[in-house]
Amino acid sequence: MFRHTHEKETGRTSTIGVEVMGIDESGRPLRPNETSRQRHFQAVRGAGRRVVTFVDLAGHERYLKTTISGLTGLLPDYALVVVGLNMGVSKMTREHLGLAAALGIPPIVVCTKVDIAPPDVAKHTMESVAKVLRAARKMPYVVRSEKDVATAAGSIAVGRVAPVVVVSSVTGEGMDLLRALLHQLPVRGGCVGAPAACGDFLPPASVPTPAAKAEGVDVTGGGGGGGGGGGGGSTAPEAPSPAGGDPAAAGAAAAADPAAPSHVTIDSVFSVPGVGTVVAGTVLSGIIPVGATLLLGPTGAGDFIPVTVRSIEVNYVSFPMAQWGTSAAFAIRPKGKPPAGRGAWAKKGMHLVDPRTRPVAHWGFVAEALVLHHSTT
Numbered sequence: 262m263f264r265h266t267h268e269k270e271t272g273r274t275s276t277i278g279v280e281v282m283g284i285d286e287s288g289r290p291l292r293p294n295e296t297s298r299q300r301h302f303q304a305v306r307g308a309g310r311r312v313v314t315f316v317d318l319a320g321h322e323r324y325l326k327t328t329i330s331g332l333t334g335l336l337p338d339y340a341l342v343v344v345g346l347n348m349g350v351s352k353m354t355r356e357h358l359g360l361a362a363a364l365g366i367p368p369i370v371v372c373t374k375v376d377i378a379p380p381d382v383a384k385h386t387m388e389s390v391a392k393v394l395r396a397a398r399k400m401p402y403v404v405r406s407e408k409d410v411a412t413a414a415g416s417i418a419v420g421r422v423a424p425v426v427v428v429s430s431v432t433g434e435g436m437d438l439l440r441a442l443l444h445q446l447p448v449r450g451g452c453v454g455a456p457a458a459c460g461d462f463l464p465p466a467s468v469p470t471p472a473a474k475a476e477g478v479d480v481t482g483g484g485g486g487g488g489g490g491g492g493g494g495s496t497a498p499e500a501p502s503p504a505g506g507d508p509a510a511a512g513a514a515a516a517a518d519p520a521a522p523s524h525v526t527i528d529s530v531f532s533v534p535g536v537g538t539v540v541a542g543t544v545l546s547g548i549i550p551v552g553a554t555l556l557l558g559p560t561g562a563g564d565f566i567p568v569t570v571r572s573i574e575v576n577y578v579s580f581p582m583a584q585w586g587t588s589a590a591f592a593i594r595p596k597g598k599p600p601a602g603r604g605a606w607a608k609k610g611m612h613l614v615d616p617r618t619r620p621v622a623h624w625g626f627v628a629e630a631l632v633l634h635h636s637t638t
């Protein structure tokens with residue numbers, strides 16, 4: 262996806278893009294005949310049995326920070342790492358797989374360009390893909406049939422299996438299998454190694470519940486540039502087992518608790534005529550209903566301002582509440598007197614938090630850093 266002229270000129274994605282795909286009962290993608298983006302989102306959200314949110318990230322090294330920000334900030338359920346079958350596994354593919362592994366995001370490798378990859382190059386790329394996955398302690402499992410889709414989707418929650426799907430965006434080869442996989446994948450909360458799960462909403466008029474999350478899945482796709490295709494060894498993955506004892510999975514469960522204190526990181530702020538101030542971001546934990554009172558901050562002075570949530574939208578569709586793992590926009594109004602001073606009182610980088618957490622602003626923090634080793638470290 263391209264948003265800027267320089268992206269079109271270079272053919273490189275440099276920003277985070279979001280698209281949604283609705284899948285009907287039989288696993289077919291919904292293709293609403295809507296011309297405007299807003300109506301398309303609304304149609305998909307309203308009719309899809311499952312709504313898959315694609316977060317398109319940047320493959321090029323130059324935009325790695327953007328890719329890391331998407332992987333860490335948007336809580337994707339899975340990472341679709343795209344590899345060109347005609348090119349072999351690139352340095353950036355290794356980097357992206359390493360990032361997914363470090364963040365506990367289960368990878369799915371999509372080997373593309375099967376239409377133009379010479380068989381010997383494709384075979385070599387598939388072997389390289391299998392090798393890098395094994396190095397990341399993942400078992401490559403090449404999906405070649407509907408039966409394999411079910412096996413892959415059923416096994417991914419174990420945390421060791423990485424499905425590999427061979428496709429062509431030009432001829433459409435393999436796309437049915439990829440769609441079927443996206444239809445059947447479990448939501449992240451059920452996966453071992455997941456630091457957080459991604460949620461979604463039921464169509465409007467339904468009241469979302471934690472169980473409703475099972476109908477929504479978010480995936481990221483980063484351009485990789487590696488390759489492989491054709492052969493590639495895979496073995497039958499083991500049967501799913503409970504995530505017992507995994508601290509990351511326990512973290513996901515805690516975030517998913519509807520009673521957990523709500524927390525939203527704000528990544529954009531805008532003003533809508535007739536609505537007022539709207540802040541948008543990802544719900545990291547809890548459930549936020551319309552009418553909730555939350556604290557917004559910290560301000561420059563380190564304070565938190567009480568605000569009321571007046572309405573909530575996800576992809577242009579109104580919802581009565583937003584739950585953990587979802588990117589949503591909240592129309593908010595300060596409770597009582599508006600904050601004094603000129604300029605925006607709501608800013609990107611602030612947080613919306615549950616008053617029960619009694620937030621306090623700090624200037625310093627202690628962090629645990631994980632350095633990923635690679636040739637450019």
Ligand SMILES: Nc1nc2c(ncn2[C@@H]2O[C@H](COP(=O)(O)OP(=O)(O)OP(=O)(O)O)[C@@H](O)[C@H]2O)c(=O)[nH]1
Nearest residue numbers: 273274319320321373374375377429430431484485
């Ligand atoms: N023949 C063929 N070309 C493809 C296929 N998939 C992608 N391409 C072409 O490959 C080029 C790069 O594809 P993109 O989707 O822009 O690659 P990307 O991974 O998003 O790259 P970044 O944005 O830099 O991350 C484009 O010219 C596509 O048309 C395919 O399956 N077959």
Ligand SMILES: [Mg+2]
Nearest residue numbers: 262273274484
């Ligand atoms: Mg791109």
